Structures are given as C-alpha cells and as structure tokens.
Amino acid sequence: MTHFEAGLTLDRVVLRKAGDVLVSLSATVAPGTVLTLMGPSGTGKSTLLAFVAGFLGAPFSASGDVWLDGRRLTELPPAERKVGLLFQDPLLFPHLSVGGNIRFAIPAGIRPRERDAAVTQTLAAVGLPGLERQDPATLSGGEQARVALARVLAARPGALLLDEPFSKLDSALKRQIRALVFDTARERDLPVLLVTHDPADAEAAGGEVVSLAD
C-alpha cells in the first residue's frame, strides 16, 4: 500500500519486545496537527518514537510502515528520515556556542553565508535573537529548551517527535515553551507525535489522543 497524502502515517505498525507484542497502531497525523501518545509507563511510547526515527534495535522488532509526506521511511537510515526529535533534556553540545549547536544541525550542501542566515533566522524564530555567541551553560532552562527547538528546526524536519519535552519545566515556563513548539509546528505544517504523561499537554496540543494500554 502507498500513502500519497501529506503528514505522518503509521500503517499497521506492530512493535514486539522479545517476541511479545508491545504496540499495535495505525494512525495518521495531518500536517500542523499533534497526535498525543499517553498511557502507563513501559507501554512502548518512547519505543514507538524510536521506530519512527529509525533507531529501533534489539530486543525490539517491528512490522508495518511509516510514511511521511508520501515517502516511505521504514527502510531509510535515521539521517534521511527528516524527523526532528526533542527530549526531556535539551542535550546541547557544551563545547559549542549556541550558534554552533544550531549550525551543526543544518543539512550538508548549504553555503556558509546561507548557514549563517539560517542560524540567525532560527534563533529569532524561537525568541532568542542575537544569541549566536553565547555559551549554552549560561542559559536558563527555558532558553536551553528554545535552543534545542532551534537546533531541531535548523535540520528542516518534515515532522517532530517529542518525548516528554516539557516535563522538566516549571508550570509557567512549560506553558510558554509548549505554545512555542505547537505554534511553530502549525506555522510550518509539521505533523507532531507527542509522548506525555501530562493531560494538560494533550489538551494544549488540541489533537487526537491515543492511549497505549498495558
């Protein structure tokens, strides 16, 4: 079967751990919308994101397909899938400046001047204009979360995979960063898979919620 439609499609995806079925799911995430994955700890939410990103290894096995904007991702290596990942921790490279962190993610084949422009534009898009030379260690948690988002966007992803990216932020900050991420996804027509334990995240996401069961 082929999926020519825009967005992210999980087509009869079955994930097994040591032979036992962990996740069984078909779903479509339209561009600019969020599919929220909830459910108890250990039900395979992070494993599903790893499958979509192409990082799934032993003891897991998978069947089914992932499609993004009509491209079958299932057999592609992670770097060719064009999916952006955000985790609980911003995971910035400490030995690189803020600009260096973002520059690192820009795809190969782009000229230096365009790279500089992309870094400047991406920092502005996440509300941190002019911070190119800053050391990431001097940034607040909220600023680090923004740089992490900028780094993901600089790679020009076709979809976002979010693994509890707001869970370590205090409540005011959480609302801010969450709105920034969802607004950005909507503006750029990116389908989003969100893993969370917080019903407020699901509500803010505004899309479909799938609960993975024990």
Ligand SMILES: Nc1ncnc2c1ncn2[C@@H]1O[C@H](COP(=O)(O)OP(=O)(O)OP(=O)(O)O)[C@@H](O)[C@H]1O
């Ligand atoms: N590398 C691994 N090797 C073996 N088992 C693993 C590995 N990673 C995860 N697991 C197991 O696979 C199952 C699914 O884990 P997963 O992290 O996907 O769950 P989750 O729903 O994301 O949980 P949580 O909500 O706690 O993050 C769990 O039983 C977990 O212990």
